[in-house]
Amino acid sequence: MTLSGALEVASCTDPGMVRSHNEDSIASDGDQGLVVLADGMGGYNAGEVASGMATTVIITELQHLLVKRLPYEIDAHSGQLVAHQMLHEQIAKANTSIYQAAQSQPQYAGMGTTLVVALFYDNKMTVAHIGDSRLYRLRGGELRQVTKDHSLLQEQIDSGVITPQQARQSQNKNLVTRALGIDPIVEAEIHDYDTKPEDIYLLCSDGLCDMVSDDDIGLALQTLSSNLKLCAQHLVQTANDNGGRDNISVILVRVLRDYPAPRSIVGKMMSWFK
Amino acid sequence: MAKLILSMDNLVLKEIALTKERTTIGRKPHNDIQIDNLAVSGEHAVIVTILQDSFLEDLGSTNGTVVNGQPIKKHFLQNSDIIELGKYKLKYVNEAVTGQAKAADFEKTMVLRPGPVRAAAPPPAPPAAAVPPVAAPVVAAAAAAAAGAKNFSDTVAGQSATAPPVAPPKPAPAPQKNAALQLLSGANAGKELDLTKPLTTLGKPGVQVAVITRRPQGFFITHVEGASFPVVNGKTLDAQAHSLNDHDVIELAGVKMEFFLKT
Numbered sequence: 001m002t003l004s005g006a007l008e009v010a011s012c013t014d015p016g017m018v019r020s021h022n023e024d025s026i027a028s029d030g031d032q033g034l035v036v037l038a039d040g041m042g043g044y045n046a047g048e049v050a051s052g053m054a055t056t057v058i059i060t061e062l063q064h065l066l067v068k069r070l071p072y073e074i075d076a077h078s079g080q081l082v083a084h085q086m087l088h089e090q091i092a093k094a095n096t097s098i099y100q101a102a103q104s105q106p107q108y109a110g111m112g113t114t115l116v117v118a119l120f121y122d123n124k125m126t127v128a129h130i131g132d133s134r135l136y137r138l139r140g141g142e143l144r145q146v147t148k149d150h151s152l153l154q155e156q157i158d159s160g161v162i163t164p165q166q167a168r169q170s171q172n173k174n175l176v177t178r179a180l181g182i183d184p185i186v187e188a189e190i191h192d193y194d195t196k197p198e199d200i201y202l203l204c205s206d207g208l209c210d211m212v213s214d215d216d217i218g219l220a221l222q223t224l225s226s227n228l229k230l231c232a233q234h235l236v237q238t239a240n241d242n243g244g245r246d247n248i249s250v251i252l253v254r255v256l257r258d259y260p261a262p263r264s265i266v267g268k269m270m271s272w273f274k
Numbered sequence: 275m276a277k278l279i280l281s282m283d284n285l286v287l288k289e290i291a292l293t294k295e296r297t298t299i300g301r302k303p304h305n306d307i308q309i310d311n312l313a314v315s316g317e318h319a320v321i322v323t324i325l326q327d328s329f330l331e332d333l334g335s336t337n338g339t340v341v342n343g344q345p346i347k348k349h350f351l352q353n354s355d356i357i358e359l360g361k362y363k364l365k366y367v368n369e370a371v372t373g374q375a376k377a378a379d380f381e382k383t384m385v386l387r388p389g390p391v392r393a394a395a396p397p398p399a400p401p402a403a404a405v406p407p408v409a410a411p412v413v414a415a416a417a418a419a420a421a422g423a424k425n426f427s428d429t430v431a432g433q434s435a436t437a438p439p440v441a442p443p444k445p446a447p448a449p450q451k452n453a454a455l456q457l458l459s460g461a462n463a464g465k466e467l468d469l470t471k472p473l474t475t476l477g478k479p480g481v482q483v484a485v486i487t488r489r490p491q492g493f494f495i496t497h498v499e500g501a502s503f504p505v506v507n508g509k510t511l512d513a514q515a516h517s518l519n520d521h522d523v524i525e526l527a528g529v530k531m532e533f534f535l536k537t
Contacts, residue, residue, distance in 0.1 A: 041383045112385055132383070152324075152386055161329065166350040171326030171368075179385045206383065216472055223473045223485060226499040234487065238472070241489050246383075 003033045006259035007120060010228035011035075011251040014236045016207055017244030023047030024205045024249035025113075027055040032066050033120030033259075034059060035251050039133050039205040041179070042102075042111030050098050050113040050181050057094040058117060062086060072122040072261045083119055083126045084190055091115070091128060091180070091188045098181025112179035115188070116147060116203050118253065122261035125195050128188040131176040134209055136217065137193075138200040138225075143218035146193065146201075150178035173210060200225055201253040204235075207246035211239040221252075228252045276328050276351075276368040278321075280307065282361055292328055297321040299359065300333075313337050313360025321351070328366065330357060451535045453493050455486075458523070458530040467531075469493060482527040486518070493518045493533070500527075 009030040015022040023040040025048070036058050040051030071083035078085060094115075102108045114131025127135055132149040148154060152175040156162045162170065180186055195201075200221050209217070216238060224231035232250045239248045276292045290297070290307055298305045300318040309318075315335035322329045328351040332339040340358040341349050349355075357364040455467045455476075467474070469486055475498065477483040482500030486493055494515040497503045503511045505525040506518070518524075522533045 039383060041385070114383070156324075162327075162350050169350070169352060172324065174383045175325070175386045176383060177386045182385050219471065219473055223475050224498060226479065226483060230485075230496060230498060234473075237487075237489075241491075 002031045003120060003259050004031045006255065006257050007033060008228055008254040008256055009035060009251065010232045011249075012229075012232035012236045013249040014240065014244075014247070016247050017240050019247055021045060021048060022247045023051055024207070024247040025051035025055040026203075026249050026251055027059040028251055029059060029063060030253075032063055033125075034062055034066070034117075035203055035253055036115070036117045037133055037203045037205065037249055037251055038113045038115045038180070039131070039207075039247070039249070040111065040113040042108065044107060046102075046108045046111035047113070049101070049108060050111040053098050053101070054094045054113045054115055054180055057097055058090050058115075061090045061093065062119070065090075070121075070261070071119060071126070072124070081126075081192075083121065083192075087117060087119065087126060087128045087188065087190055091117075091130070091186070095180050095186045096184070099184055102181060110182075112182040114176060114205070115180050118201060118203065120195065120253070120255075120259070123195055123258055124192055125201070126190060126192050128190045130178050130180050130186060130188050132206050134202075134204055134206075136202040136204070136214075138202070138218065138221040139196065139198075141218075141222055143214055143221065145214070146191075147189070149176070150189070151176050173206075195255050197255050197257055199255045200228075201255075202235075203251040203253075205247060205249040207244070207248035208235060208239050208250055210246065211242045211244065211248070225254065228254055276323065276326070276366065278307070278357075279365040279367060280309075281363050281365070292321060292323045295323060297323070299364075307364075309359060309362050311360050311362065314362070318359060319357075326368070327351075328368070330366075335359075451537065453488075453518075453533060453535050455524070455531045455533055458532055460529040476524075476531075477527040484524075484526055486533075487515070491517075495524065 007030050009028045011026050011028060013022060013024050013026050025038045025040065026036065028035040036055045038051035038054040040047030042050060065086050069082050071086065073082045075082050075085050098111065098113065102111050114133040116129040116133040116135050118135060119126045127146060129135065129147045130150060132151045134149065135146045137144050137146050152172050153167050153170055155177065157164055157167055178186065202217065202221065212235065217235065220231055220234050220238065224234055232252050235250050236248045278290045278292065280287045280290065294306065297307065298317065298320050299307045299309065300316050301308065301310060301314045302316040305317070317333045318335040319330060319332050319339045322331065330339065330341065330346065330349045330351055332347050337360060338345050341355055351366045353366065353368040355366040357366065453469045455469065457463050457465045469488060472488050474486045475483055476486065482502055483498040484495055484504045485498050486495050494517055495504060495506065496515040497511060497513055506516060506522050518533045520535045524531050524533060
């Protein structure tokens with residue numbers, strides 16, 4: 001199955017102004033409707049190893065699986081949507097790989113990574129995320145944060161300890177409550193969303209959203225939507241102009257047209273008789 | 275490490291480091307900070323510290339708690355906040371913000387693990403009677419989880435037990451000067467367009483569009499879409515951003531305009 005021509009994808013990643021390493025990792029395959037972003041953590045170069053493993057495992061495994069299986073079908077054994085099942089299994093696989101590497105190699109001890117994955121199919125997308133890397137949607141001029149961070153700050157906001165305004169001032173920005181590769185088992189948060197032509201989706205690491213306000217992100221997506229590559233570069237540049245204290249990664253996906261799943265003849269016949 | 279400086283009539287009485295999860299303030303002797311003055315309630319207020327952040331909560335005191343002149347019930351403390359209890363003043367100082375920390379340590383993402391680590395963390399302090407029952411477990415749980423994070427970063431990540439200090443993001447320093455465009459040709463010739471937004475687009479969508487970005491270094495023009503590129507001072511630009519100087523003449527989608535800096 002291919003979505004060629006339905007999605008436009010552009011990305012940009014940058015170490016920022018302070019860090020010498022880029023511990024973020026991004027990968028995308030527009031024809032398969034697949035985008036992955038990870039923000040690694042851990043000493044020396046372990047962060048890069050963790051995020052690199054996560055994006056590589058997930059993108060290559062899903063590329064293979066998508067040739068054989070259709071994400072919008074229901075799996076006969078589990079009764080789950082194939083897209084969900086694939087994401088669950090491959091995230092678990094990536095988690096095990098990172099966890100085992102961290103356990104067996106002392107220089108990788110304690111490494112981990114955040115993750116956000118979006119899989120587009122049948123006018124929908126399935127988003128899986130772990131940690132504080134985010135997915136935003138621009139629709140009709142309005143920017144909305146789709147994913148909810150797994151972070152101490154988000155928990156504090158949810159429990160009413162602090163307000164979102166105070167959260168921007170908080171010192172505890174960098175604490176995530178979930179990450180890939182830290183424990184033997186990790187649970188990703190997975191949700192489905194309908195997509196519409198002209199939607200723009202932004203996947204980013206915290207290096208962007210900590211440095212650039214949502215208003216400025218929204219303005220950039222709106223103004224530069226006709227040149228996605230430039231828009232991605234502009235977002236990274238703005239984060240750097242504001243200090244660029246962390247690695248900055250951005251993936252932009254624009255929905256160009258509808259991409260309904262090709263239904264089989266039998267399926268169409270069945271729907272006529274309903 | 276955050277601390278409080280207790281003073282009365284501009285006379286510093288003592289300094290108290292906020293090392294505990296809960297630091298109680300009141301007139302009775304069992305409080306961590308005892309202020310023996312009748313204007314202060316027996317159990318007056320509490321400061322809950324979660325890693326680098328501290329929250330002040332009034333425990334239903336008779337005369338109330340005032341921060342920076344405003345009465346509060348609950349307050350997220352910021353560096354150099356002044357807490358007033360009767361005649362006494364407590365200044366909140368968070369050196370993580372004021373001190374010059376190593377830049378490389380800023381915002382290193384770390385994992386906070388609930389579950390086994392939280393279980394190993396010391397049990398949360400019993401909530402004081404005056405604490406609203408809903409708020410107490412939440413704060414306690416967060417504090418316990420925070421303690422777990424410290425353990426984690428200590429043992430696994432091999433980093434220091436305290437979270438690296440993080441300064442709040444500063445707004446981009448605006449360019450020194452403001453700038454505007456004046457149209458020199460076309461239907462709106464003579465009209466002025468102020469360049470106040472971080473991004474201003476010019477041209478006709480679908481035909482030719484360029485954008486002017488306002489950055490700390492100055493103003494830049496970049497081609498966005500269309501087959502032809504903008505022309506500045508008679509020279510056609512390429513796909514790269516081009517720095518604009520005072521009185522540059524831009525030609526775009528058949529319209530000429532002049533860029534100028536405002537004083």
